[in-house]
Amino acid sequence: MTRSPIWHSLSEVPAELGATAVSIGNYDGVHRGHRHVLSQLIHHARSRALTPVALTFWPHPRHVMRGVAEPPLITGHEDRDRLLLLAGVGGVLDLEFTREFAQHEAEEFVRIFLVEGLGARCVVLGEDALFGRANAGTIETMRELGEQYGFEVVTVSDLGPEGQGSGRISSSAIREALLGGDVEEAAVMLGRRHTVADVVHHGHRRGREMGFPTANLGPAPQGLVPADGVYAGFLTVIEQHPGHLGTPALAGAPATISIGTNPTFTAQGVPQRTVEAYVHDDHTLDLYGDTVRLEFVDYQRPTLKFDGIDDLVEQMHRDVEVTRRTLDTSSVSEPPAD
Structure with missing residues (x-):
């Protein structure tokens, strides 16, 4: 049986791994800036006959140290590690971050996790990298420890939206774009379209009754949910419910995605924010229990409250037509990584 290249403790790291080149980070979003660092990691690893490894953490250190789920994360845990592997690293050491873990002094962290x-x-880092207790370790600290323990330190300049040296791509800038509904700008910085994923849950079945059956995600999908509104996008089944095995799984199916509290129906219950996707033209789909990934292409309009069901249905027909035109000019595949 092939061992997974994702390790959650040092005891899981295979003995045959050999010498490595390592980069350290939270990698939320695994955006173009992160992938720029990872591409340099891979380049330097290959030129030195080393295995490139990304060392990362979960939960996010700020969530642990502050005790609140801020900042909201662009990617879920599994997606983050999947994207790191897709970037080309030979392994991911994904360590659990706790308050106890945070007490490792910079030298102790380097000795235990990097060296031993x-x-x-070889250690490849961004110029502003910090590590160790209270983020006391800097690039200069790492260079000193490299001389002590016998590893080389390589620094990588920031990557901007238009290329190296033109500003800085950051996870916070991507979060700001998504929370403002600007999924196109987020895609530029990510280098791919933003996605969220979850198991399809049973909803109120209102969409089916109106001729627009939707796949409803749960209240806390993996990935940052963009601002309320209607979006053009795609739906892909990434894991089928056991009862659906043997039937073709959707891949890149055109979809109109709605995010919001369904204000037309708020009088019928307590408002709850939902994420739901209507897959075009196929009303026979059974996606309940499947895990799906929604890919956001373009923001279409804000969430609106309608005077009646007929007005809502008419608008939904218009939404689907706008989505079709938008997707006709878009590629189903993600943009290539840097």
């Missing part, structure tokens, strides 16, 4: 744990011979 991963056999690091």
